[in-house]
Amino acid sequence: MNNSSQQQLPQQQDYQQQQHQPSLVKQEPQESIQLATPQSYQQQPFQYPHQAQPSHNHGQSYTGLQGSSNGNINSFSALPSNPYNISSHLMGLSMQNNASSTSASGLNSSSLASVSSNTGLISGTNSGSTTPALAYVSAPSSPILGNLQYNPSYNQNNSSLYHQHPHQQHQQHSNQYSYHNQQQHQPMTSSNLSSSFYPASPPHQHQQQQQQTSSTPFTGMPSTPLRQQQSQYAPLVPPMPDAQYAQYHQILGSALSSAASTPYHSNHSTPYSSMPTSPTLEYQQLADPNAVQKPKRRQVKNACVNCQKACKKCDEGRPCMRCIKYGLQETCVDSTRKVRKKGIKRGPYKRKVPPSQLGSASASATPTLSHAVLNGGPTGYMSEPVTALNSPTQSHMLPFTTSSSTMGIGYGANSGSSNGYPFQTQGIDNSYVPSYTTSYSGASLYSTPYGMNDGGNVGSSSSTNNTNNSNNHYSNLA
């Protein structure tokens, strides 16, 4: 128990947007949580390629570690009655020790530590070193806490960000909440962040990464298999019984067997009404009813933090169906979104060519429809070859210019053109090279200076000065 850690809670909670958005930092009442003396978790040195960070940002210091070597750290003197949420108020302790970080006051100088409120997870990273680690602090009275856990999450430059979404990280300099739900957005406070530790998902240890090898940054993992440890708290939060689930949602039984299978709920605005067989898909009517196409997927504007981390379907309700199912209601809050950067020059736009000039290319679509043009896409765009049976039927608008203009042909566009290179090529082969076996990805085909991949996931923010990262999975945080 380290009193000092308690004292620092308040000041360390602003792990994330502290400097840029002070106002968003919510000072939550700190609870008396007693933490074991933080110890720098250095015993498991492992290294990861500096450059080759795993996609998905596994290494970001979402949850790093800080914990006693034996994992038995103490007690949460004030555990909430809610079995599913140990404490939504526990403060995240965060410290960092990297060059760019802000002051590292506190606990172990060498690490960034944080306490996951709802799980009691204490995490920290040692950005400067190669020994990030994560520990779960067991809370005796807690039904869901496990014990020491090593987290492969390593940290990159931005270790200062606690439980932050990769995409958000790259923009820490302009941290702002999404224009989307500003009023709903909550600062990444402990309660909110804690949610970022997805109880139902133990620390992310992707198998492949661990056992592997070159591709894995976690080659030097501790001898103890993470998976083994995970099992201890596998369901950190046991799924809520269906009955309860049903009650919660006020819907009848059978429909509740699983959130996935029965996404519909009156409280959830997401239109599930015409739900096809696929449980998690939401569909929209296609422009062409005759076309046998893959229905368009609908997304919620803002997934909750839990779903976001799990990369699972969320809905508009709060708590969302999924969180309800897993007893994560308390941490089901909207995830934050960054504000799109402005002032980015894009270069000249291509002009679409009228259908008539496209030859046989079928371009039936509405000319004015700029987005999600189905089948054939807008004029001047060619949809993927039919040969791509597996390929998404959504037309990935592959801009191809009929005119022999100098316009860049071949953006390796993906959705909406995410991966194209705006105007330059910088030596990169911009030509469009279809690779339809599965789905092509401009990113995979061409490496960009930014390691661009798809729109949002990897290196999306590429054009920014972001250092960072790569993907959008919150994994490690569990």
Next chain:
DNA sequence: TAGGTCGGACGCTCAACGTT
């Protein structure tokens, strides 16, 4: 069989562009 991970496909939004 259920649930966790996570690569990457796909969708949405909106500022930059272009045109009127």
Next chain:
DNA sequence: ACGTTGAGCGTCCGACCTAT
């Protein structure tokens, strides 16, 4: 001023694995 383009960035499908 308004329509279009397409990049930024988010969601979440679905394959793969492990645990039960």
